Amino acid sequence: IGDGCAISQASASMxxxxxxxxxxxxxxxxxxxxxxxxxxxxxxxxxIKCAVLAEKVAQDGIAIHEGDKELEETTTE
Incomplete structure (x- = not known):
């Protein structure tokens, strides 16, 4: 469970x-x-940033999984 505004929560859920x-x-x-x-x-x-936060996390997760990015290279911006 995460914290965030209604838009980021709805986007992450969907x-x-x-x-x-x-x-x-x-x-x-x-x-x-x-x-x-x-x-x-x-x-x-x-x-818009609120809405696409979960998609950014998913993309970063794939990049980390595939070795294209280190966890330290991710941002919360």
């Missing part, structure tokens, strides 16, 4: 459902537009 059954390649191909479309609501520019 993304966790969306990722089930996908290959790493399919997840790697996802981008911020996919996440925004998945949410289906209009977001202000300030809330």
């Amino acid at each position: 993304l966790s459902e969306e990722l089930r059954g996908k290959t790493l390649s399919e997840v790697r191909e996802m981008d911020r537009d996919d996440i925004i479309d998945m949410l289906g609501v209009e977001l202000s520019p300030m809330r």
